[in-house]
Amino acid sequence: DADVTQTPRNRITKTGKRIMLECSQTKGHDRMYWYRQDPGLGLRLIYYSFDVKDINKGEISDGYSVSRQAQAKFSLSLESAIPNQTALYFCATSARGGLSYNEQFFGPGTRLTVL
Amino acid sequence: ELKVEQNPLFLSMQEGKNYTIYCNYSTTSDRLYWYRQDPGKSLESLFVLLSNGAVKQEGRLMASLDTKARLSTLHITAAVHDLSATYFCAVERDGGFKTIFGAGTRLFVKA
Numbered sequence: 735d736a737d738v739t740q741t742p743r744n745r746i747t748k749t750g751k752r753i754m755l756e757c758s759q760t761k762g763h764d765r766m767y768w769y770r771q772d773p774g775l776g777l778r779l780i781y782y783s784f785d786v787k788d789i790n791k792g793e794i795s796d797g798y799s800v801s802r803q804a805q806a807k808f809s810l811s812l813e814s815a816i817p818n819q820t821a822l823y824f825c826a827t828s829a830r831g832g833l834s835y836n837e838q839f840f841g842p843g844t845r846l847t848v849l
Numbered sequence: 850e851l852k853v854e855q856n857p858l859f860l861s862m863q864e865g866k867n868y869t870i871y872c873n874y875s876t877t878s879d880r881l882y883w884y885r886q887d888p889g890k891s892l893e894s895l896f897v898l899l900s901n902g903a904v905k906q907e908g909r910l911m912a913s914l915d916t917k918a919r920l921s922t923l924h925i926t927a928a929v930h931d932l933s934a935t936y937f938c939a940v941e942r943d944g945g946f947k948t949i950f951g952a953g954t955r956l957f958v959k960a
Contacts, residue, residue, distance in 0.1 A: 777892075
Protein backbone atom coordinates (compact mmCIF):
# COMPACT_ATOMS: atom_id res chain seq x y z
CA ASP A 735 0.00 0.00 0.00
CA ALA A 736 1.13 3.56 -0.75
CA ASP A 737 2.54 5.52 2.17
CA VAL A 738 0.82 8.77 1.13
CA THR A 739 -2.63 8.56 -0.40
CA GLN A 740 -4.88 11.22 -1.84
CA THR A 741 -8.57 11.20 -2.59
CA PRO A 742 -10.07 11.80 -5.04
CA ARG A 743 -7.51 11.26 -7.79
CA ASN A 744 -9.52 13.21 -10.32
CA ARG A 745 -12.31 15.71 -9.85
CA ILE A 746 -14.29 17.90 -12.17
CA THR A 747 -16.41 20.56 -10.55
CA LYS A 748 -18.16 23.80 -11.32
CA THR A 749 -17.34 27.36 -10.38
CA GLY A 750 -18.60 28.24 -6.91
CA LYS A 751 -18.70 24.69 -5.56
CA ARG A 752 -16.96 23.68 -2.35
CA ILE A 753 -14.37 20.98 -2.80
CA MET A 754 -12.34 18.98 -0.28
CA LEU A 755 -9.21 17.07 -1.14
CA GLU A 756 -8.01 14.56 1.39
CA CYS A 757 -4.58 13.23 2.24
CA SER A 758 -3.63 10.35 4.51
CA GLN A 759 -0.21 8.98 5.37
CA THR A 760 1.13 5.91 7.09
CA LYS A 761 4.73 7.10 7.32
CA GLY A 762 4.33 8.42 10.84
CA HIS A 763 5.60 11.84 9.78
CA ASP A 764 4.71 14.97 11.69
CA ARG A 765 4.97 17.40 8.81
CA MET A 766 2.44 17.60 5.98
CA TYR A 767 2.14 19.91 2.99
CA TRP A 768 -0.22 20.84 0.19
CA TYR A 769 1.17 22.00 -3.16
CA ARG A 770 -0.29 22.85 -6.50
CA GLN A 771 1.50 22.20 -9.76
CA ASP A 772 0.89 24.23 -12.88
CA PRO A 773 2.78 23.70 -16.13
CA GLY A 774 6.05 25.61 -16.18
CA LEU A 775 5.67 26.88 -12.61
CA GLY A 776 7.00 23.98 -10.59
CA LEU A 777 5.34 23.34 -7.27
CA ARG A 778 3.93 26.12 -5.15
CA LEU A 779 3.19 25.64 -1.48
CA ILE A 780 -0.38 26.29 -0.39
CA TYR A 781 -0.33 25.32 3.31
CA TYR A 782 1.84 23.29 5.61
CA SER A 783 1.48 21.80 9.06
CA PHE A 784 4.35 20.76 11.31
CA ASP A 785 2.11 19.01 13.82
CA VAL A 786 -1.58 18.61 14.58
CA LYS A 787 -1.89 22.00 16.26
CA ASP A 788 0.25 23.88 13.76
CA ILE A 789 -1.08 25.31 10.48
CA ASN A 790 0.85 27.76 8.32
CA LYS A 791 0.13 29.58 5.09
CA GLY A 792 2.40 29.00 2.13
CA GLU A 793 3.02 31.09 -0.97
CA ILE A 794 -0.50 30.90 -2.41
CA SER A 795 -3.04 30.28 0.36
CA ASP A 796 -5.75 32.68 -0.83
CA GLY A 797 -8.91 30.79 -1.74
CA TYR A 798 -7.84 27.68 0.17
CA SER A 799 -8.20 26.40 3.71
CA VAL A 800 -6.89 23.30 5.46
CA SER A 801 -7.65 21.05 8.37
CA ARG A 802 -5.25 18.74 10.19
CA GLN A 803 -7.63 16.21 11.68
CA ALA A 804 -4.94 13.91 13.02
CA GLN A 805 -1.24 13.31 12.61
CA ALA A 806 -2.00 11.16 9.60
CA LYS A 807 -4.65 13.31 7.90
CA PHE A 808 -4.47 16.70 6.23
CA SER A 809 -7.33 18.06 4.12
CA LEU A 810 -7.40 20.92 1.66
CA SER A 811 -10.62 22.79 0.93
CA LEU A 812 -11.58 25.15 -1.82
CA GLU A 813 -14.50 27.08 -0.35
CA SER A 814 -15.73 28.42 -3.66
CA ALA A 815 -13.83 26.96 -6.57
CA ILE A 816 -12.81 29.13 -9.51
CA PRO A 817 -11.39 28.11 -12.90
CA ASN A 818 -7.85 29.31 -12.16
CA GLN A 819 -7.69 26.74 -9.37
CA THR A 820 -7.60 24.08 -12.05
CA ALA A 821 -4.31 22.32 -11.37
CA LEU A 822 -2.62 19.17 -10.12
CA TYR A 823 -2.55 19.09 -6.31
CA PHE A 824 -0.02 17.16 -4.30
CA CYS A 825 0.12 16.29 -0.66
CA ALA A 826 3.53 15.58 0.85
CA THR A 827 4.95 14.55 4.19
CA SER A 828 8.33 14.83 5.86
CA ALA A 829 9.92 13.74 9.08
CA ARG A 830 11.24 15.92 11.85
CA GLY A 831 14.79 15.29 12.93
CA GLY A 832 17.58 13.20 11.47
CA LEU A 833 19.96 14.02 8.67
CA SER A 834 17.38 13.85 5.90
CA TYR A 835 14.49 15.52 7.64
CA ASN A 836 12.30 17.59 5.38
CA GLU A 837 13.00 15.23 2.50
CA GLN A 838 9.45 15.16 1.22
CA PHE A 839 7.39 12.14 0.21
CA PHE A 840 4.59 12.87 -2.19
CA GLY A 841 1.17 11.43 -2.74
CA PRO A 842 -0.04 10.46 -6.23
CA GLY A 843 -1.75 13.81 -6.85
CA THR A 844 -5.29 14.98 -7.45
CA ARG A 845 -6.14 16.44 -10.82
CA LEU A 846 -8.78 19.11 -10.26
CA THR A 847 -10.69 20.79 -13.06
CA VAL A 848 -12.97 23.73 -12.31
CA LEU A 849 -15.36 24.56 -15.12
CA GLU B 850 13.11 36.46 -0.89
CA LEU B 851 14.33 32.98 -1.78
CA LYS B 852 14.24 32.30 -5.50
CA VAL B 853 15.25 29.09 -7.22
CA GLU B 854 16.11 29.00 -10.90
CA GLN B 855 16.77 25.92 -12.96
CA ASN B 856 18.23 25.75 -16.40
CA PRO B 857 17.64 24.56 -18.90
CA LEU B 858 13.88 24.19 -18.52
CA PHE B 859 13.75 21.75 -21.39
CA LEU B 860 16.48 19.41 -22.57
CA SER B 861 16.40 16.96 -25.42
CA MET B 862 19.46 14.76 -25.69
CA GLN B 863 20.68 11.63 -27.40
CA GLU B 864 21.24 8.40 -25.57
CA GLY B 865 24.86 8.01 -24.51
CA LYS B 866 25.52 11.73 -24.12
CA ASN B 867 26.40 13.64 -20.96
CA TYR B 868 24.73 16.77 -19.73
CA THR B 869 24.32 18.95 -16.65
CA ILE B 870 21.24 20.61 -15.18
CA TYR B 871 21.85 23.70 -13.06
CA CYS B 872 20.01 24.96 -10.01
CA ASN B 873 20.79 28.47 -8.76
CA TYR B 874 19.27 29.96 -5.63
CA SER B 875 19.26 33.47 -4.31
CA THR B 876 19.92 33.26 -0.55
CA THR B 877 21.68 31.00 1.91
CA SER B 878 20.09 27.60 2.36
CA ASP B 879 19.97 24.76 4.87
CA ARG B 880 19.52 21.88 2.47
CA LEU B 881 19.01 21.20 -1.19
CA TYR B 882 16.94 18.40 -2.70
CA TRP B 883 16.54 16.89 -6.12
CA TYR B 884 13.30 15.19 -7.13
CA ARG B 885 12.21 13.30 -10.20
CA GLN B 886 8.73 13.31 -11.71
CA ASP B 887 7.75 10.88 -14.45
CA PRO B 888 5.00 12.03 -16.81
CA GLY B 889 1.62 11.83 -15.11
CA LYS B 890 3.20 10.63 -11.87
CA SER B 891 4.14 11.99 -8.50
CA LEU B 892 7.53 13.27 -7.35
CA GLU B 893 10.12 11.02 -5.82
CA SER B 894 13.20 12.04 -3.91
CA LEU B 895 16.55 11.52 -5.63
CA PHE B 896 19.14 13.28 -3.52
CA VAL B 897 19.47 15.25 -0.30
CA LEU B 898 22.51 17.54 -0.19
CA LEU B 899 23.32 18.74 3.29
CA SER B 900 26.44 20.85 3.11
CA ASN B 901 28.94 22.62 0.92
CA GLY B 902 30.84 20.24 -1.31
CA ALA B 903 28.32 17.44 -0.89
CA VAL B 904 28.23 14.98 -3.77
CA LYS B 905 25.74 12.16 -4.18
CA GLN B 906 25.60 9.58 -6.96
CA GLU B 907 22.97 7.08 -7.99
CA GLY B 908 23.50 5.22 -11.22
CA ARG B 909 23.95 7.69 -14.07
CA LEU B 910 22.99 10.70 -11.97
CA MET B 911 25.33 12.71 -9.78
CA ALA B 912 24.34 15.76 -7.76
CA SER B 913 26.63 18.29 -6.15
CA LEU B 914 26.26 21.39 -4.01
CA ASP B 915 28.35 24.56 -3.84
CA THR B 916 26.82 26.75 -1.16
CA LYS B 917 29.27 29.59 -1.74
CA ALA B 918 28.18 29.88 -5.36
CA ARG B 919 24.56 29.03 -4.40
CA LEU B 920 24.59 26.40 -7.08
CA SER B 921 23.70 22.77 -7.36
CA THR B 922 24.24 20.62 -10.42
CA LEU B 923 22.67 17.38 -11.55
CA HIS B 924 25.00 15.63 -13.97
CA ILE B 925 23.76 12.95 -16.30
CA THR B 926 26.30 10.46 -17.60
CA ALA B 927 25.67 8.37 -20.73
CA ALA B 928 21.96 9.13 -20.77
CA VAL B 929 19.42 6.39 -21.38
CA HIS B 930 15.77 6.70 -22.37
CA ASP B 931 14.60 5.67 -18.88
CA LEU B 932 15.99 8.92 -17.51
CA SER B 933 13.35 10.89 -19.41
CA ALA B 934 11.43 12.79 -16.72
CA THR B 935 11.14 16.21 -15.13
CA TYR B 936 13.77 17.00 -12.52
CA PHE B 937 13.15 19.53 -9.76
CA CYS B 938 15.55 21.06 -7.33
CA ALA B 939 14.18 22.39 -4.05
CA VAL B 940 15.95 24.66 -1.60
CA GLU B 941 15.17 24.71 2.09
CA ARG B 942 15.91 27.32 4.67
CA ASP B 943 14.76 28.55 8.06
CA GLY B 944 14.92 25.10 9.60
CA GLY B 945 12.49 23.68 7.09
CA PHE B 946 9.89 26.40 7.43
CA LYS B 947 10.46 27.34 3.82
CA THR B 948 11.13 25.04 0.87
CA ILE B 949 11.02 26.54 -2.59
CA PHE B 950 10.95 24.43 -5.74
CA GLY B 951 12.48 25.35 -9.05
CA ALA B 952 10.30 25.27 -12.16
CA GLY B 953 11.70 21.91 -13.20
CA THR B 954 13.82 20.67 -16.10
CA ARG B 955 11.97 18.48 -18.52
CA LEU B 956 14.46 15.94 -19.90
CA PHE B 957 13.80 13.88 -22.98
CA VAL B 958 16.36 11.27 -23.96
CA LYS B 959 16.07 10.12 -27.54
CA ALA B 960 16.87 6.53 -28.35
